[in-house]
Amino acid sequence: MDRRDHRPDRPDGAGADRQAVPARRPARSGSARARDRGSPGVSRARVLDLAGFAAYFVLAAVLGRLTVLDGASLALLWPAAGVAAAWFAVTGWNRWLIVDGVVLLACSWLINDLTGVSTSLSLGLALGTLAQVLLFGLLISRWCPSMWGFGEEPPPGVQSLRDLGYLMAAVFLSTTVASLIGPTSILFEADGEWGGLVTWVLRNAAAVLAIFPLSLLARNTARAPRGQRGLGGLGAGGTVEAVLLALCTAGLVWMVFLVTDGLPLPFVVVVTCVWAGTRFTSWVSDIHALAVSGAVAALTVLGHGPFDEIADIGSRELTFQTYIALVVVINLVLSVGRREALLLNQRLALSEEAAAAQATTMRTILDSMADGVTVLDQDGRLVLRNPAAATLVGTPRLDDEGRLAPDPEEISALDGRSLVGEEGLLARALSGEVIEGLDLLVRNPSVPDGRMLQVTARPIIGSDPPSTVLVFHDVTADRRERDELASFAGVVAHDLLNPLTVVEGWSEALLEPARNGVSVPPHLQVEQLERIQRAAQRMQHLINDLLAYTTARDLAIKLVRVDVVAVVEDIVRARVDAARVQSGLVPRITVAPGVPAVRAEPVLLRQVLDNLVGNAVKYVAPGVVPEVSVTGRRAEGDASMVLIEVSDNGIGIPEGHRSRVFDSFHRAHRDGGYRGTGLGLSIVKRVAERHGGTAWVRGNDATGGTTMCVTFPAAD
Template identity: 35%
Template sequence: MRVWLLRTAAFLAGYALIDVVSRPPFAQETGLHEIWPSVGIAAMWLVAQRGAPVRWIDPAVLVVAAVGLNLVAGEPIAVAAACGLIVTVHLGVFLRLWPGARPGTGDGADHGLRRPADLWSLLMAAGTAAVAGVAVGVPALWLATGMFSGLQTVTLLICTTTGMLIYGACARHVGAALSSLRARHGSVTAGWRQALRATPGARICEYLTVIGCSVGAYVITLTASGVPMVFPLLVLSVWSSVRLSTTYVTLFSVASTLATGAFTLWDSGPFAAFADPQLQVLVSHIFATTAALVGLALALARDERLALTTELAEEKAQASRQARLMDAIVNSMADGLAVEDHNGRLIMHNPGVKAMLGRARTPDVDDASGYYGFRHLDGSPITDDEMPYRTIVKHGEADRAHSIDVLVSNPDLPQDRIVRLTGTRLTDPDGALHRTVVLIRDITAETRQRDELAGFAGVVAHDLLNPLTTVEGWTETVADTLAEIPDHPGLSIAHSGLARVGRAAARMRGLVNDLLAYTTTRDAAIAPVDVDLAGLAADVASARVDTALAAGTPVPVFTFGDLHPVHADPVLLRQLLDNLVSNAVKYTAQGVTPHITVTDVRRDDMVAVTIADNGIGIPAGQHDAVFDTFHRAHRGKGYAGTGLGLAICKRTVERHGGTITATDNPGGGTRFTFTLPAEPAAGDNPAAGTGHRDRPWPTGTPEPELAAV
């Protein structure tokens, strides 16, 4: 607090000194009544003290000083009060607009002048405050003195605008510079010494030269008599703004304004050539404002240009570093990475492409499949339409990756290799999608290991059937033998043990059958034909209805849409439908009648089939994991299973070139959606059907009629 009060006393002394100096006899003839140039000092005072702990002290001291100094100078009480009112309005409006004169901040912090826009905002604030002061002060002075002059009004407006602009700019920019020095070096003195040591000697000489030339030019110009030749002094402003710092230009503007004002007040210099004292003051302030605006505008434009150039250079360097880092990352990848356009032409690739494929094609080679020797894993050739870039263009999905496993065989590879091509659409900054990023990964060892494991599982499962059949056969024989033995205390224990053995054998047979089915769907050749999906789905549903009737369980209700024919292996497709329907029936809460809906929709050459149920659903976070081998989502909840059913479904769909997903059914339960190739027949309606039929239909019961879904 003590420091702030000392600063208040220092500003008060400066304000009083300017008031005393600016009151020569001729000032009374202008009728300006000490408004000029002390209003600029007052603006600097209040701007510098805006962070004071008690903010009302400085404005109160200023108003008291403005009124008191006028009274001491012999002004009437009414005139002194009017001058106090003018100062209050001027500075109140100026300070109110001060945060708005700082574009991009608005927080009242000292950021200095950074660009020409800051200067124009400051000029707007000073001009608005001057207009407000004149609007209030001129009528007040007229009431106090009974005199009014248009020239006096204009002079008062220009003088106050000049004072608040130049001194306000000094308070803002120099104050920010001093704060920066204090923050970086602990004190202004230490910061000044450090800056002086870091400045080259030639630069210091240039500063001294400009200062010497400026002092000499102003002294000569402002003391010469005769024809006024003051405007060549603008050359000094231009020189300073082009070569020296903005802080110097700001201080130079303040010094030149004080010098011009002082010589004019004491009736010396080129502006004293005017007979009317008010014209002398007016013209001198127009010159001071012009010189300050020219110098500051040029300096700030230079600073802004330099800041933009530095920022651009930093961004360019950062982009260059990121590009080099990205190149290093891409080139160091063990996997291959290539970028292709929408026609499949190679744009760029990393060394991993040649390591994976044995060769790297040039942009003029269009047939990638033939060049690299791509084939399906079964040895059949791969068409261009099956390549990732074609698949992505065809489906138009920017956020989905498309993968295909291919066998690579060409003279540049020592041995055939299996790789996985994964394509993702590359989005340009303008939103256009014209390129595809293809990742190439060697999966030869992984595929071989997986095939060996699957083959081993198939062999083991097949070999287990014989002893399992023996166990089941002898279990039945023992059960028949025990049935002929008279009742005995240990007979019930034997029957119970045989029942456990039978159930264990049945579970074992189910696991073995699932292992064999998984091996079959994985390795057996598929024979796709046109399949009536509606008829096949009805047949599978009929079998499930018969099973429920025989077991005495709730009979499932089926709803079918007008299903489109598909092009698939009928055996594998039946198994796919049976597995999904079996899951829907099995995973239904006890005592609840299963409701299963089968619908589809055709999209181009694919049919998306959806099977929805009202079962217990899939736990959150497991909708993808349920398709993994041996994964069971409901362990220990009374639902038997091996965890292979959905893995078989996934393998079946993928071997047909489709996909399968599991989602929650909005009405409760689960929705499985898989895609299969559509029947390649002309005239098919691509829209989804709208008819349905509800089942079951027990033996001897007529089927319900079709109704709208």
């Protein structure tokens, strides 16, 4: 009668320490699909598979029949049940199922019949084995489809305790139901007790749990590519500990079943099962359970050990099967649990590494951002801020409880809304309200020059505790540019309106007499046309300045070596020629030799020098011959820059205007009859700053005029 071998389930064909592979039904290989189609070449392979599994089953059945006790018909171990489950799991539901079933039925019946079991009982046990395998297939293909019909692509095995639960449920349910189909009536006919039926169920279930996963491992290893075959290592224990486990197990079995023969101490051996399950991979734990089961069965058959002391043969078999089932389940549960814990720890470690890498990346991004980022919790406590936030906002002011408490005099909203208080913008932002594009003025000891910031506040969805992120964008230059553009529009409209009014008025004065047929004296016509011409020239100068202003702002800079002396000399020649034609007063302009060359955009550098020389020539008292000197040298304190100075004997710049003459459209001499747009010096400073330099003005004590200073990078 069948009796299955006890071998702990193998949770993973690749070993407990391998990385988990999601449980899924592997795709059928090409050879398996071809085999199902029945091509001649593959049919031969299928026959070889059938013959191999049949031989495997016969060998397991013969070994099982060697464990039959005197006076009993059931074998203590029946590993053939586990072999049958692995056999049918490989082939699955295909056209060969009937052939496989007939071969299995014949092998089981013949082995039992040839080893002393009656023909009727052999047939009943064979039917029970076949029914168990088919029912097991129905259940496991539904609950764990990757374990059924995989052909040449075995699944990785039991991935978790959940999969193990499904496997155990499928095994015990199929074995219990199958026992009612095959051996029930015969068993009751033999002894009339339920004990024999329970023994059959426990024996066959334990055999499937032990042999089925280990068979998957063997097939998985055989199908693996060369160089990748292996059982996945020993686990945490290592070789030395594995040897100690084997020695301790052998010693305990010897002591319990030979030295203390008759004492009820078989539970002591279970300690080694706990050791194997918690320290080694699943295949080591499986083999350990098989070794313990085989040794205990052999000693019991030979008449040694506590089980042999049980007088009733049915009770002896039931007690033995319960013990073996306990050994198998302990090894199986502990090894799968260990593997699941290791895989979980591995995933956690990978998640921690990924989170740490992501945090490092985010920190790097935050630290490199020009915008300030600050994170506050729901109570207003500072959680995080990047260096840009510290630069833009300065040191935060905190209250006694560590909450952010901005000083309204240091940080204020431009629209007049309050930042503090229960109804303030900060409290509303911390409560989850989204605030977009709020302009703040920051002026505190950390930001002495003051700064305009645009802030956006948003709640961080899913944060625990609830948090709010504030993003600060420096809009100081943008707002200054906006104000300049607003002023620019006003000045342009005003300055263009005046000459246009003049042109329109004098054009009308010329047109009206012509319409009425009235002649106008020639000298009046000349005077009116000259006025129109001067107005047009003023508009032309304004437009030229606006174009120069735009060029200074937007022209792409291509730095080249520029000879400052050559550029100034060319400008001087043009200015002298123009002065001879316009006023007859020829300015005296000197250029000091040896002015260092600079690296600059030639067009922009010429604009700067032309503006400075032109202002020096223009802003002089009436009747005074302009005297201008251009000098240059390395800047003090920074030898990489060249300082260019343009000094004049002009009317000078009042002290209160010197800090503002570089502002757009600012004019220090509006009422002196000196025409201009107020853009010249603004262009000078903008160009210098775009080259990494700067511009400033100081008085010329020697002449009472002005000295304009500008710096550019040295060419060498």
